[in-house]
Amino acid sequence: xxxxxxxxxxxxxxxxxxxxxxxxxxxxxxxxxxxxxxxxxxxxxxxxxxxx
Amino acid sequence: xxxxxxxxxxxxxxxxxxxxxxxxxxxxxxxxxxxxxxxxxxxxxxxxxxxxxxxxxxxxxxxxxxxxxxxxxxxxxxxxxxxxxxxxxxxxxxxxxxxxxxxxxxxxxxxxxxxxxxxxxxxxxxxxxxxxxxxxxxxxxxxxxxxxxxxxxxxxxxxxxxxxxxxxxxxxxxxxxxxxxxxxxxxxxxxxxxxxxxxxxxxxxxxxxxxxxxxxxxxxxxxxxxxxxxxxxxxxxxxxxxxxxxxxxxxxxxxxxxxxxxxxxxxxxxxxxxxxxxxxxxxxxxxxxxxxxxxxxxxxxxxxxxxxxxxxxxxxxxxxxxxxxxxxxxxxxxxxxxxxxxxxxxxxxxxxxxxxxxxxxxxxxxxxxxxxxxxxxxxxxxxxxxxxx
Numbered sequence: 001x002x003x004x005x006x007x008x009x010x011x012x013x014x015x016x017x018x019x020x021x022x023x024x025x026x027x028x029x030x031x032x033x034x035x036x037x038x039x040x041x042x043x044x045x046x047x048x049x050x051x052x
Numbered sequence: 053x054x055x056x057x058x059x060x061x062x063x064x065x066x067x068x069x070x071x072x073x074x075x076x077x078x079x080x081x082x083x084x085x086x087x088x089x090x091x092x093x094x095x096x097x098x099x100x101x102x103x104x105x106x107x108x109x110x111x112x113x114x115x116x117x118x119x120x121x122x123x124x125x126x127x128x129x130x131x132x133x134x135x136x137x138x139x140x141x142x143x144x145x146x147x148x149x150x151x152x153x154x155x156x157x158x159x160x161x162x163x164x165x166x167x168x169x170x171x172x173x174x175x176x177x178x179x180x181x182x183x184x185x186x187x188x189x190x191x192x193x194x195x196x197x198x199x200x201x202x203x204x205x206x207x208x209x210x211x212x213x214x215x216x217x218x219x220x221x222x223x224x225x226x227x228x229x230x231x232x233x234x235x236x237x238x239x240x241x242x243x244x245x246x247x248x249x250x251x252x253x254x255x256x257x258x259x260x261x262x263x264x265x266x267x268x269x270x271x272x273x274x275x276x277x278x279x280x281x282x283x284x285x286x287x288x289x290x291x292x293x294x295x296x297x298x299x300x301x302x303x304x305x306x307x308x309x310x311x312x313x314x315x316x317x318x319x320x321x322x323x324x325x326x327x328x329x330x331x332x333x334x335x336x337x338x339x340x341x342x343x344x345x346x347x348x349x350x351x352x353x354x355x356x357x358x359x360x361x362x363x364x365x366x367x368x369x370x371x372x373x374x375x376x377x378x379x380x381x382x383x384x385x386x387x388x389x390x391x392x393x394x395x396x397x398x399x400x401x402x403x404x405x406x407x408x409x410x411x412x413x414x415x416x417x418x419x420x421x422x423x424x425x426x427x428x429x430x431x432x433x434x435x436x437x438x439x440x441x
Contacts, residue, residue, distance in 0.1 A: 005407050008361050008419065013409060021390030022379045022438075023408040029254060029374035031440060 002036060003047035015046060098316040099183050100260070101326045102127045103201075103304035105157040108142045109333055112340045115141040118162045123440060125157050126327035129178075133171045137162050137292045138264065140175075149302060150202040150234040152315065156302035159264060164295040172283055173264040173292045174213075175301060178441040180329075180373060181251035184258050187308070190219055190249025199224075199239040199260065200312035202303040205291065206231055212263040212274070212288030213239075216281070217256060220247030225274040225285040236303075238312040244277040254373050256441050262301055265290035328370035333436045341379070341436050342387035349383050351432040356422050362394060362431050363409070363419040371413045376439035378408035378416055383433055392420060392433030399424075406433060413439075 005023065007013035015024040015036050024032040040046075107126040116124055119135045130140040143149075144158030157175065167173070188194045205211070208228050215222040222244075226237045250257040263284035272282030291299045303315045318326075324337065333341050334348050352364045382388040382403055395401035409417040416437065422429055 007409055008357065008359055014407065014411075016390075016407070017377075020379065022377050023411070024377050025375040025408075025411045027375035027411075030377060032377045032438070 001039060001044065001046070004049040006049040012049060018047075096183070096316075097307050097313065098305040098318075099179055100127075100177060100304045100306050101179075101330075102177075102323060103302075104153050104315065104317075105142055105155045105302050106320065107324055107327045108155075109327065109331055109337065110341065111142065112338050113142045114340065115139055115144070123331070125155075126331060127177050127440075128157055129174075129176050130159060131172060131174045131176065133173070134165070137165050137173060144300065145298065147204070147300065150236070152317075153202070153302050156202070156204075156300050158298060158300040159291065161264075161292045161294055161297040163292070165265070165290075165292045167265045167267050167290050167292065169267040169269045171265060171267040172270055173290075174261050174266070174283065175264065175299075176259050176261040177304070178259040179257045179306075180441060181253050181255050181257035184250050185252035187243060187250070187258075189243045189258070190245070190247055192245050194243030194245045194248075195308055196240060196242050196310045197306060197308055198310060198312045199241065200237065200303070200305045200307075200315075201262075201301055202234050202236050203228060203262075204232065204234045204298075204300040205289075206296070206298045207289055207291065207294060209289045210285075210287060212266065212271070212284035212286075214261045214263075214283045214285070215241060215248070215258055216261060216283060217248060217250055217258045219249040219279075220244055221272070221278050221280065221282040222248065222276070223272045223274050223278070223282045223285040225288055228289075232298075234300075240310050247277040247279060260304070260306065262299075263288055264299055265292040325370050328368075329373055330440045331436070331438050332368055332370060332372075332376075334366075334434045341434065342381060342389075344384060344386050346383050346432065349432045349434055351430065353428070353430040355426050355428050356424060358425050360421050360423045360425050360427075361419045362422050362429055363417055364431065365415060365417050366435060367415040368413075368437060372437060372439035373413070373441070374439050375411045375413065376416070376437035378411055378418070379436045379438070380406045380408065380418060381434040381436070392418075392431050394420060394422060394429055394431035396422060396424060396427045396429035399429075406431075408435075411437070 003016040005014040105125045124140045140159045224239045266284035270283040271286045274285035382391045391403040392406040406420040
């Protein structure tokens, strides 16, 4: 469902929604991020970011 | 001259029926009221954005699939708790819109679906808190407002909807008298001093719902504020309950005051800019995202960084409500996301993975790893930015 994305400095930067490759920022006002937080609260875990 | 001019009857003459003609200026030094409530002439008198359904950046007039459970025309969602029951489209079935309008939003029921108690089928728009804060709902300063709209359906009878937010709901009902005929409706809502307190910043202020079929769990008494999560009025028509049934709406206006004024017609550019606070794309306005085209692509020529990342900076035309969700599209392949095209010396043009970086309300960046440090190259692609409520 989701995969973490790192920035060029190796920090978690965003969440990739795998169904449509949407890049979701860590913004509490973003509706897609709110959906991601609900998904996490249900006990799910995103795929880890690719290693640099 | 101080005082009040009261007009009981406006006489008609041979040229004008029931018209007050003023040869000089009208001075509203004390403000203007409609139906006893303070009102305004302009400056966003209508709080609904894209109330006439003109702006359709996502689908550009094309029909949705019956799996739609998201935005159709800008700012308007078609929601289905059980997908597959509705298709939606700007100007569905190419009807003649109501007078003064060129566009509308329509839905067609795909089956005769018997709604369950928790089902919700609806068209709705959520207003940002900043745009509704002065209504004062849920406070001692709550004002009266009026919703007006044009509606048409293949069905007749009692239809429903609601204003709702986390702090209160106000179900309403209206009657469609004649099948397949545009009818103009108004709903006046007296603001509650205790319920419906809205977010007053960039979050969800209030939603306006038009029900297409709402289960009993979410149906309540019309015309009464409630703390219960009602999204429509009790006993209203289910559009999804009849296969092939249609429902169309346009000219939606929410304004201060207890009477509806004529629809506030804004220029196309103004309305598009209002929509772009919530959704913007690199594609031409009348080109759907995912289309194969280089018109409007972001195109950069530069060198990669030491890690081989080639970065593009993309400013928005309109600042966003919040940091948006970014989707990157390949300009050369239809409906292909997550990649752009690039080329560098010794490497022919090819597609490669792109992700966004540091999205803010005014701009975002994106980069792909070309795995060739400090190499001059070019890259190009499209994007959408979604900051919807």
